[in-house]
Each structure stands twice: as C-alpha cells, then as structure tokens.
Amino acid sequence: MVTELGHFALILAFMVAIVQMVVPMVGAHKRWSGWMAVAEPAANAQFFLTAFAFGALVWAFVTSDFSLRLVVLNSHSAKPMLYKISGAWGNHEGSMLLWVLIVTLFGAMAAWFGGGLPPSLKARVLAVQSAIAVAFFAFILFTSNPFLRVAVPPFDGQDLNPLLQDPGLAFHPPFLYLGYVGLSMAFSFAVAALIEGRVDAAWARWVRPWTLAAWVFLTIGIALGSWWAYYELGWGGFWFWDPVENASFMPWLLAAALLHSAIVVEKREALKSWTILLAIIAFGFSLVGTFIVRSGLLTSVHAFANDPERGIFILVILAIFVGGALTLFAARAQAMEAKGVFGTVSRESALVVNNILLAVSCFVVFFGTLWPIVAEMGFGRKLSVGAPFFNSAFTPFMVALGIILPLGSMLPWKRGKLGRVTWSLRYAFGLALALALLVWAMQTERSALGPVGLFLGAWITFGAVIDLWSRTGRKGSLRRMMRLPRADWGKAVAHTGLGVTMFAIAGLMAWEVEDIRVARMGEPFEVGGFTLTLEDVQRVQGPNYYSTMGFVKLERNGRQIATLNPEKRDYPVARMPTTEAAIDYRILRDVYVVIGDRQNDGSWTMRTYIKPFANWIWAGSILMALGGALSLSDRRFRVAAGARKTPAKGVPAE
Amino acid sequence: MKRLLVILLLLASPLWAVQPDEVLDDPVLEERARELSKELRCLVCRNESIDESNADLARDLRLLVRERLVAGDSDEEAMAFIVDRYGEYVLLKPTTSGANWFLWLAGPVMLLIAAGVGWGYLRARARAPAGQENAALSEAEKERLRQILDE
Numbered sequence: 164m165v166t167e168l169g170h171f172a173l174i175l176a177f178m179v180a181i182v183q184m185v186v187p188m189v190g191a192h193k194r195w196s197g198w199m200a201v202a203e204p205a206a207n208a209q210f211f212l213t214a215f216a217f218g219a220l221v222w223a224f225v226t227s228d229f230s231l232r233l234v235v236l237n238s239h240s241a242k243p244m245l246y247k248i249s250g251a252w253g254n255h256e257g258s259m260l261l262w263v264l265i266v267t268l269f270g271a272m273a274a275w276f277g278g279g280l281p282p283s284l285k286a287r288v289l290a291v292q293s294a295i296a297v298a299f300f301a302f303i304l305f306t307s308n309p310f311l312r313v314a315v316p317p318f319d320g321q322d323l324n325p326l327l328q329d330p331g332l333a334f335h336p337p338f339l340y341l342g343y344v345g346l347s348m349a350f351s352f353a354v355a356a357l358i359e360g361r362v363d364a365a366w367a368r369w370v371r372p373w374t375l376a377a378w379v380f381l382t383i384g385i386a387l388g389s390w391w392a393y394y395e396l397g398w399g400g401f402w403f404w405d406p407v408e409n410a411s412f413m414p415w416l417l418a419a420a421l422l423h424s425a426i427v428v429e430k431r432e433a434l435k436s437w438t439i440l441l442a443i444i445a446f447g448f449s450l451v452g453t454f455i456v457r458s459g460l461l462t463s464v465h466a467f468a469n470d471p472e473r474g475i476f477i478l479v480i481l482a483i484f485v486g487g488a489l490t491l492f493a494a495r496a497q498a499m500e501a502k503g504v505f506g507t508v509s510r511e512s513a514l515v516v517n518n519i520l521l522a523v524s525c526f527v528v529f530f531g532t533l534w535p536i537v538a539e540m541g542f543g544r545k546l547s548v549g550a551p552f553f554n555s556a557f558t559p560f561m562v563a564l565g566i567i568l569p570l571g572s573m574l575p576w577k578r579g580k581l582g583r584v585t586w587s588l589r590y591a592f593g594l595a596l597a598l599a600l601l602v603w604a605m606q607t608e609r610s611a612l613g614p615v616g617l618f619l620g621a622w623i624t625f626g627a628v629i630d631l632w633s634r635t636g637r638k639g640s641l642r643r644m645m646r647l648p649r650a651d652w653g654k655a656v657a658h659t660g661l662g663v664t665m666f667a668i669a670g671l672m673a674w675e676v677e678d679i680r681v682a683r684m685g686e687p688f689e690v691g692g693f694t695l696t697l698e699d700v701q702r703v704q705g706p707n708y709y710s711t712m713g714f715v716k717l718e719r720n721g722r723q724i725a726t727l728n729p730e731k732r733d734y735p736v737a738r739m740p741t742t743e744a745a746i747d748y749r750i751l752r753d754v755y756v757v758i759g760d761r762q763n764d765g766s767w768t769m770r771t772y773i774k775p776f777a778n779w780i781w782a783g784s785i786l787m788a789l790g791g792a793l794s795l796s797d798r799r800f801r802v803a804a805g806a807r808k809t810p811a812k813g814v815p816a817e
Numbered sequence: 818m819k820r821l822l823v824i825l826l827l828l829a830s831p832l833w834a835v836q837p838d839e840v841l842d843d844p845v846l847e848e849r850a851r852e853l854s855k856e857l858r859c860l861v862c863r864n865e866s867i868d869e870s871n872a873d874l875a876r877d878l879r880l881l882v883r884e885r886l887v888a889g890d891s892d893e894e895a896m897a898f899i900v901d902r903y904g905e906y907v908l909l910k911p912t913t914s915g916a917n918w919f920l921w922l923a924g925p926v927m928l929l930i931a932a933g934v935g936w937g938y939l940r941a942r943a944r945a946p947a948g949q950e951n952a953a954l955s956e957a958e959k960e961r962l963r964q965i966l967d968e
Binding site: 398400403404405406433501503504505506507511512515516519522523524526527530531534538541542544545546547548549550551552555556557560679680681759768 | 864865866906910921923924927935940942
C-alpha cells in the first residue's frame with residue numbers, strides 16, 4: 164500500500180515538475196506575475212512528493228517488504244538496520260531516486276531562501292531546475308522504476324553487497340549526490356542569467372553559496388569514499404584513478420574553479436562569461452559522471468551494450484542540457500561585458516591562473532579517462548590509462564597550484580606588486596624550505612616526493628596564517644584576527660586543508676613501509692620499529708556473516724600499545740568474502756594489518772603496513788569542507804537577500 | 818561506488834595480492850619487480866595493477882615478471898617481453914607511440930592555449946579604459962535604489 168502511494172507520489176511529482184518547467188518560464192517571458200508565482204508552491208510540492216516517494220522506498224527496505232523487486236535484490240531480513248536504510252540507495256534505481264530527491268530539495272531551497280531574488284530571475288531559475296528534475300523523473304519512471312513488484316515474493320532477499328555494508332559507504336552516496344546536484348543550482352542560475360541577459364555582482368553573490376555548498380558536499384563525499392577504500396579494500400590504497408572516482412573528481416575540480424571565478428564576478432564584475440561557461444560545464448561533468456557510473460561505459464566498451472537504454476537516456480539528457488545551455492551561451496555571451504579594470508599582476512590575475520590550472524587539470528583527467536575508448540574506436544588500439552599516467556600527468560598541475568596559492572591569495576585586488584607580496588611571505592617560505600631540507604637530510608631514500616610534499620604543505624599553511632595575520636592591520640593583533648569576517652577564516656582554513664592533504668598524500672606515498680610474510684603463531688616479527696605477534700585466530704559469528712578473526716599484539720619498545728583484530732568475513736547470503744583490515748590509528752602513522760590464508764602448517768599469511776600521515780589526508784579534507792562551511796556562514800551570504808539592492812560599485816574590492 | 822562491484826569479482830577468489838611465496842630473495846630484484854608490477858594491469862580486473870590484484874592471472878603475471886628479472890632481463894626487456902605476449906593493454910602507463918601523443922600532449926597543449934587566452938584577456942583588462950566600472954546605473958536600478966532608500 165505504502166509502496167503504491169510512493170509510486171503515485173513520484174508520478175505526481177513528475178507532473179508538477181512539468182508544470183513548474185513551463186508555466187513560470189512563460190510567465191517570466193511575458194511578465195505575468197501570476198504565472199511566475201506558480202514556481203514557488205510547485206517547487207515545494209515537487210519536493211514533498213518526491214520525499215514521500217523516497218520515504219516509501221526506505222520504508223519498504225526497513226520493513227523488508229520482499230514483494231518489491233528492488234528489496235529482494237538488495238536486502239536481507241538479517242541485515243543491520245543502518246544497512247537496510249542505506250540499502251535503499253545502494254543500487255541503481257534507489258540511487259537515482261535519491262538523485263532526483265536532491266534536485267527537488269535544491270529547487271525547494273531556492274524557493275525558500277530566494278526571497279530577495281528578482282521575481283523573473285527566480286521564476287527562471289526554478290523553471291530550469293525543474294527541467295532537470297523532469298528529465299530525471301522520466302529516466303526513473305521509464306527505465307529504472309524502483310517500485311516494481313515481483314509476482315511471487317520470496318521468503319528472504321539476496322542481501323546487499325557486503326562491501327557496501329559499511330558506515331563510511333552508507334553516507335558516501337548522499338554526500339556525493341548533494342555535491343553533484345548542488346552544481347545543478349549553479350547551472351540553473353547560469354542558464355536563467357543567460358535568458359535574462361544580465362550577469363552582475365549580485366548574481367555572483369547568489370551563485371556562490373550554492374557552488375560553495377556543492378563543493379563542500381563533494382569534498383566530504385569524495386573523502387568518505389576514499390577513506391572507505393583505505394580501510395575496506397585491504398591494501399590501504401586511498402585513490403585509484405578509477406573512472407568512477409574520476410567522475411566525482413572532475414566536478415570537484417571545476418566546482419573549485421567556479422567558486423573562485425565567482426569571487427571575481429562578485430567583487431570585480433569581470434570573468435562573467437567564463438564563470439557562466441564554467442557553471443554549465445561543471446554541471447555537465449556531474450551528468451557525465453552519472454553517465455559513466457550508470458552506463459558502465461568505461462568498464463569496457465562492451466558492457467555499455469548490456470544496458471544501452473539507460474546509458475543512452477542519460478546521454479540524451481546530457482546532450483539536451485549541456486548542448487542547449489552552450490548554444491544559449493554562444494548566442495548571449497556578448498551581452499556579458501566585463502566592467503572591472505585590473506593590472507596583469509593582481510588578485511584577479513591570480514584567480515585567472517587558478518582557474519586555468521584547475522580547468523586544465525580537469526581536462527587532463529577527462530582526456531585520460533576517455534582515451535581508452537577513443538583509442539579503441541578511433542585507432543583500433545586496446546590500451547589502458549591507469550594510475551601511473553595520472554600521477555605523472557596530473558601532479559604537476561597541483562604542484563604549480565600549490566606554489567602560486569599563497570602568493571595569489573595575498574595579492575591585492577586591481578593592481579599589486581609581486582615583490583611586496585613575496586617579501587611578506589618570506590618567513591613562510593623560509594620555514595617551509597627549512598622543514599623540507601631537514602626531512603630530506605633525515606630520510607634514507609633518495610625520493611624527492613616527501614620533502615616536496617612537505618614544502619608545499621608547509622608553504623600553503625604558513626602562507627594562510629600570514630595572510631590572515633596581515634589582514635589585522637599593520638601591527639597585527641590576535642583580537643582583531645578573531646573578529647575577521649568568517650569568509651577570511653574560511654579561506655585560510657580551506658587553503659590549509661589543501662596543504663595538509665597535499666603533504667599527507669606525498670608523505671604516505673614516500674614513506675610507507677610494507678611487510679608480507681607467513682606469520683607463525685606466537686612468533687614475533689618486526690616491521691618499521693614495531694613488533695607484531697599473531698597470538699590467536701578464531702572463528703566468530705556476526706549478524707549476517709562469519710568471520711575469521713586474528714588477534715595480533717602490537718608492541719613498541721617492549722610495551723604493548725594495541726591488540727589488532729584483522730578479519731576475513733564471509734557473507735553466506737551474498738556468497739562473498741571481504742577483508743576487514745585492523746588499523747591502529749595514530750596521529751603520525753597508522754599500523755595497518757591484514758590477515759590472509761591459513762597455510763598447511765598452521766601459520767597465516769599476513770600483510771603489515773606502516774602508513775605515515777594517513778589520517779592527515781582526511782583531516783585535510785575535513786579542513787577544506789570546514790573552510791567552505793565557514794565561508795558559507797559569512798554574514799554577507801546570510802544577508803544576501805539584500806545583496807541585489809546594493810549597486811555594483813558599492814561592493815568593496817577589499 | 819560501483820567500483821566495488823568489480824572489486825568483488827577479485828575478492829571472490831580468496832587469494833590476495835603479492836603472496837609471501839612469490840617474494841624474491843634478492844631485495845633489489847624484488848624492489849624492481851614491485852615497481853614494474855605497479856605499471857602492469859591485471860587483465861581480468863578493472864583498472865587495477867597486478868601489484869594490487871588478487872586474481873590468479875595477476876599472480877601468474879607477477880611470477881612472470883620475477884622470472885624475467887631473475888633471468889637477467891633489464892626492466893625494459895622484461896616489460897617488452899610481457900607486452901609482446903599480452904599486448905599494450907597491460908600497460909597502465911601508455912607508451913608515447915603513435916596516437917598516444919594526443920594523450921600525453923593534451924594537457925600541456927591545453928595549458929598553452931589556456932595560458933594564451935588568459936594572457937590576452939588580462940592584457941585587454943589592463944588596457945581597458947578606466948572609469949568604465951563606475952558606469953551609471955540603469956533607470957530601473959535607480960528606481961530600485963530609490964525604493965530601498967525610502968524603506
């Protein structure tokens with residue numbers, strides 16, 4: 164019953180979305196305020212109906228309603244409650260419903276918080292947002308309906324893929340989708356502005372919070388996924404340059420570029436058409452990401468044929484939205500003349516360089532991800548593009564970005580002197596260089612990776628501190644620093660986060676220690692200054708799995724610091740084994756232990772890694788997200804309702 | 818997220834990456850073998866190197882790499898030997914031969930183009946007549962400003 168209501172609500176939401184797509188758009192064109200006003204209640208209705216449909220699906224999962232095909236395929240009555248709930252989006256149909264739910268949520272939020280928007284812009288934004296929703300409602304209802312029943316319900320389900328039964332992964336898709344779909348808001352604003360033929364500082368001030376929010380969610384989503392890969396997949400990798408990962412990384416890079424270029428539009432009324440273009444492309448990449456993940460195109464060219472209907476549907480959506488928006492852009496871009504005048508050495512220029520580096524690095528990832536298909540179809544060569552390529556082709560852009568970041572973020576608007584900025588950063592540079600040299604001298608390997616990473620991380624971090632300090636005036640005072648706008652703090656925190664992550668990745672890759680051996684029971688062995696002893700191996704039963712659990716004593720300098728329990732789990736229903744690494748998390752390093760197979764003589768294969776600074780990767784990501792959130796809570800966004808009323812010249816250029 | 822679905826395929830076999838019995842006695846050779854393994858693709862997996870993969874085929878390839886190194890091959894010879902047998906599909910880092918130049922040059926060329934366009938834009942901005950940005954408000958804006966001030 165609830166299921167049918169959910170299905171019905173979904174169809175109703177589809178109808179409302181069609182109305183919201185057409186009526187306010189016509190109203191805005193003809194200046195009929197009654198028609199424009201339809202947008203707001205429609206956005207609310209659409210959201211609540213979709214939320215109800217999604218709730219019905221979750222309900223079916225929670226109550227283990229095995230008359231629903233989706234529940235049978237992805238759930239089991241013995242599964243823990245958290246994973247029953249997360250099972251609702253741990254599959255294609257459910258995740259698309261979550262996607263469209265977030266599209267309507269953002270539409271409704273634009274209606275709730277859009278009080279200060281000019282009525283015609285608001286109507287157009289909501290109409291464009293609704294057009295996106297219409298496309299995805301149609302996609303769900305016609306190709307991937309989650310509410311299909313089975314004629315003969317089985318007694319129990321087939322269980323969710325055990326790798327997905329994990330807290331990190333339960334929340335990974337919602338955050339990622341909030342990020343992907345958040346970019347749809349920037350897209351809607353861009354298209355609406357193109358139709359209006361007007362882009363100004365107020366517009367940028369409107370777009371930036373949405374982009375910032377999307378970027379924060381993407382950061383959290385990607386970090387969660389990477390953290391999950393680290394502890395779950397059993398060898399402690401955190402990034403694989405897999406097409407599916409790249410699909411989320413490309414929008415992240417473009418969102419980062421977009422939120423920086425929107426600053427230039429907001430403060431200086433320049434880079435307008437580029438910002439519009441970037442907003443369109445960033446959402447385009449979200450769609451490309453969905454397409455890549457949903458069609459299976461990149462697994463292999465042939466897997467695409469397995470489900471051509473869905474893949475082609477998303478491709479058509481992509482073509483219509485991005486193609487349409489780009490055509491509109493080509494027709495209207497001339498109307499966006501730049502107003503701001505600035506010298507070639509200025510904050511504006513630095514942000515242009517930031518955008519060039521981010522956009523081109525995204526292009527490299529895009530090209531590398533698609534090249535195997537192009538090479539196969541165009542040149543008849545079957546080849547692979549993997550991590551080694553991306554490591555060498557992508558990293559230089561990030562190094563360049565890290566080097567210019569502190570300089571660029573301190574350059575004044577309009578016109579600056581590079582010499583003066585460099586001089587004020589001399590301590591940051593000296594300190595970072597000294598640290599890097601010290602580590603270079605201390606380490607035994609010849610690899611430059613660690614010291615370079617440390618230099619960049621320290622340079623960015625100290626640079627952010629000096630930037631913050633310099634804002635408190637000539638003498639600097641701690642009290643004034645605390646009272647700086649949150650946007651300034653957000654900038655410093657987010658940049659520090661980037662520095663921390665850069666350092667951590669370099670440090671982990673440079674200084675990791677690995678040990679592979681057959682461990683005999685009770686016989687201690689040394690790895691990187693730690694003593695490990697496999698003391699026992701037991702069979703343990705979990706709620707929906709059996710586990711082979713090792714008991715490993717971890718000692719340092721003769722003192723026991725932890726007992727680690729690496730596991731091998733076997734999920735009988737899903738017929739799948741998983742490895743559960745045991746990790747001793749510490750600030751400076753993780754000890755990462757995996758247990759393998761039993762040998763004939765009763766010993767066990769074991770892998771042990773010492774992973775320095777592993778936690779710092781995610782600590783840096785959290786700092787980045789926190790910085791974004793701080794900026795988002797800045798007063799000028801909270802009072803943005805009045806933003807449009809401020810004429811452009813009144814926006815201080817700091 | 819769907820990466821997992823593929824990874825399960827690998828986990829389906831209870832083996833895992835580099836086994837203790839594969840490790841060579843000579844640490845220098847072993848180190849070279851590990852480095853080469855990181856650049857070779859496991860043919861039955863998705864986007865994983867044989868160094869990370871649990872699949873049987875990856876193990877065979879790892880053993881083959883070690884065999885060649887023990888036989889005295891240089892890194893290049895060992896790689897060439899494997900590419901001869903399995904095709905360039907096994908290379909995670911594509912060669913720079915033929916059309917692959919597009920791949921390797923795409924980034925640098927795009928950077929040059931972007932830098933050129935960016936520089937042109939910055940020059941144009943620096944030369945633009947000053948005072949333009951203080952252009953008068955439109956009639957509608959003046960009207961709105963007046964309303965706001967009145968409120």
